[in-house]
Structure formats: structure tokens, C-alpha cells
Amino acid sequence: MxxxxxxxxxxxxxxxxxxxxxxxxxxxxxxxxxxxxxxxxxxxxxxxxxxxxxxxxxxxxxxxxxxxxxxxxxxEPVAYLLGEREFYGLDFSVTPAVLIPRPDTETLVDAALTRIPPTTPCRVLDMGAGSGAIAIAIARHRPQARVTGIDSSPTALEVARDNARKLGAGNAEFHLSHWFAALAGEQFDVIVSNPPYIAADDPHLAQGDLRFEPAAALASGADGLDDIRLIVRAAPAHLVGGGWLLLEHGYDQAEAVAKLLRKAGFGEVGSGADLAGVMRVTQGRLP
The missing domain is CATH 1.10.8 (Helicase, Ruva Protein; domain 3)
Structure with a gap:
């Protein structure tokens, strides 16, 4: 023996x-x-x-x-096995109902924080909140901001709300909405989103951790840009004058997203690189 x-x-x-x-x-x-x-x-x-x-x-x-x-x-991803993942210095609970927060997405939070005043009240919208990682990280670093996270998945919202309670983000709230559908008449100073941006036939969807993550939060049409097009098209009606829209996207999509922003009337369009030097976040400002 x-x-x-x-x-x-x-x-x-x-x-x-x-x-x-x-x-x-x-x-x-x-x-x-x-x-x-x-x-x-x-x-x-x-x-x-x-x-x-x-x-x-x-x-x-x-x-x-x-x-x-x-x-x-x-x-099966380690984050799902352990039920948690660290993001922006905070320990988030995660389940198979939400995407696993990734270090590259911290680039989106960094960019958003440069557009959100640290001592002045403002409204921030996180679209496709998932675990709440982006919204809660922003809320913790900008306590004067009122941060709203929306998601079309009720189970994801349960995870986000639990994380907000656990991490003391009292200025973050989460609501059920398919993109802007439940936000009629509401406007924000800053809108951020890490939407689905992988092409539907991308072979990576059948590899690694992506096999276990919610498909609806990953793929978006033939070129991966369907949801980004929708967000860019609708965002001006939900931004105050001078408001910012910031989008995470795929490694090869920065130029396409920048064109969409300019076509929708955004100015000061620019892209920022993630930890690997890949252009990962593109943003624009409404006149």
C-alpha cells in the first residue's frame, strides 16, 4: 500500500x-x-x-x-474552481454565469478613471457588467461617482450585487437591461463597456477557458463588432455633452472601433494599449 x-x-x-x-x-x-x-x-x-x-x-x-x-x-478555469478572481486589487466572486475578469481589462478601468473627476459627483454607466468588476473598481476609486451597471443576465446581476455588498461599493447599483433598453431618458457623464467582441466563428471560442464562459458574453456577429456598433450608435442619446464613451475590444479592432466612433460624431478619439502593448481600449468624447 x-x-x-x-x-x-x-x-x-x-x-x-x-x-x-x-x-x-x-x-x-x-x-x-x-x-x-x-x-x-x-x-x-x-x-x-x-x-x-x-x-x-x-x-x-x-x-x-x-x-x-x-x-x-x-x-475548467481555476477561477470557477476557486469561485474567485482578483481584479484591480479586489477579490471578486465569480461563477460560470459571468466572464472571468482579466488583467487586460484593468486598462479600461485605468482609462475610465482619467475621465472621472475624483471629487465631483458624476454618473457612470458600465454596460454588460457581468461580475461587476469594472463598475465596482470604478466605484471604489471614485466614491463621489454614482455607478450603474447593467446586464441582460439575471444570474450575472446576482453575482455583481453580491460583489458590491462584499466589497463595500455602496455607490454602485446594478439593473437588468439589454444594452440601453431599460435606460430611456437617462444620461451619463461616462459610459464604459467590455462587450462581446469575438467573431462568431473564431476557433478560440472552442479552446481554453473560453469553452466554459458564457457564450453570449463573448461572441458578437461575423466580425465581432455587432454589439460595439449598437453601443456606439445608441450612446450619444445617453451621454451628456462632453461625455466619454470607452470600449474594450479585440487585439485587431482598434482602427475599426475608432472609425465607428468618428462616424457617430465623437471627437478626441484615441486608443490605449494593454499590458502586452496591444491596443485594447478605444474612446471618444461627445461634443
Whole structure:
């Protein structure tokens, strides 16, 4: 009968399996293995794992870890397995009902914060709020702003509202709406959105984490721009004069989005790069 494995042995075996099965770099596979084992033994810290590397987890803890590991080896995202993801320095709850917040989207928050005065009341709209990551990050950094997040998914809104409560974003509220449908007559100083922008036939939709994320939040027509066209076309009626519209988009869409903004009458159109240097956010100002 084999002796029970120590924490160090479990991590070593899991790292090797994750790296091989998911074609991940060794360092990334190690971080994932640690995250899964931390969850299994009671949400402990990485430092705890290192300090207790010679300990032997209980049979129940080892069983939970193996269940999590097998789900990860099948491709299920770590964020869904753990039920959380860090974004803009905040820990957000996530479920399969929402997109997993990604570091590149912090570029959109950065850009929005430059357009939102830190001490003056204003209204901000986040379209397609999902987990509420964008709206809540903005609300926490601009306490004078009233931030409204909308989404067409009731289950996503439950996640967003829970995150707002947990993270103390009392100036953020979330409502059910398919884009601007429920916002008749309302106007905002700043509108931000990370809408679906992947082409419907993009092979990446059948790869990696995207396989497990809500399809309606990912794909948008033959060229990925259907929802962006809708937002750009309708946004002027919901912006005050001088208001800003900021959109996250795909790696090769900055020029197309900029053209749409100019055609809709926006000025001061420009794009900003994400952490990898890819033009990821394009914005424009209503005259």
C-alpha cells in the first residue's frame, strides 16, 4: 500500500500533470497547483503551504484536491474552481454565469478613471457588467461617482450585487437591461463597456477557458463588432455633452472601433494599449 503523499509531493505531481495536460509554463502550472491545494486544505496561504510542505493532508482534503485537479485537467478555469478572481486589487466572486475578469481589462478601468473627476459627483454607466468588476473598481476609486451597471443576465446581476455588498461599493447599483433598453431618458457623464467582441466563428471560442464562459458574453456577429456598433450608435442619446464613451475590444479592432466612433460624431478619439502593448481600449468624447 502506498504511503500518503505529503503536501510537497502532491504539488509536484499536480504541477507536472497541469503543465502537460494544459500546455502551461512550469511556473504557471505550479501557481495553479498551489491555488487548488490551498482551497482543498482550507483556504490557506501560499506561505502556509511552504511551511507545511512535509505535512500529510487528511484523506478528505486529499480527495477534494484530486477532484479539483481532475476538473482543472479537463480544462475548467481555476477561477470557477476557486469561485474567485482578483481584479484591480479586489477579490471578486465569480461563477460560470459571468466572464472571468482579466488583467487586460484593468486598462479600461485605468482609462475610465482619467475621465472621472475624483471629487465631483458624476454618473457612470458600465454596460454588460457581468461580475461587476469594472463598475465596482470604478466605484471604489471614485466614491463621489454614482455607478450603474447593467446586464441582460439575471444570474450575472446576482453575482455583481453580491460583489458590491462584499466589497463595500455602496455607490454602485446594478439593473437588468439589454444594452440601453431599460435606460430611456437617462444620461451619463461616462459610459464604459467590455462587450462581446469575438467573431462568431473564431476557433478560440472552442479552446481554453473560453469553452466554459458564457457564450453570449463573448461572441458578437461575423466580425465581432455587432454589439460595439449598437453601443456606439445608441450612446450619444445617453451621454451628456462632453461625455466619454470607452470600449474594450479585440487585439485587431482598434482602427475599426475608432472609425465607428468618428462616424457617430465623437471627437478626441484615441486608443490605449494593454499590458502586452496591444491596443485594447478605444474612446471618444461627445461634443
Amino acid at each position: 502506498l504511503a500518503p503523499s505529503t503536501i510537497a509531493q502532491l504539488l509536484q505531481n499536480a504541477r507536472r500533470q497541469i503543465a502537460q495536460a494544459l500546455q502551461l509554463p512550469d511556473a504557471e502550472a505550479r501557481i495553479e497547483a498551489q491555488a487548488l491545494l490551498r482551497q482543498a486544505v482550507g483556504a490557506v496561504s501560499r506561505a502556509w503551504l511552504i511551511a507545511h510542505e512535509h505535512d500529510i493532508p487528511s484523506p478528505a482534503q486529499a480527495a477534494v484536491f484530486q477532484q479539483l485537479l481532475q476538473r482543472r485537467l479537463a480544462g
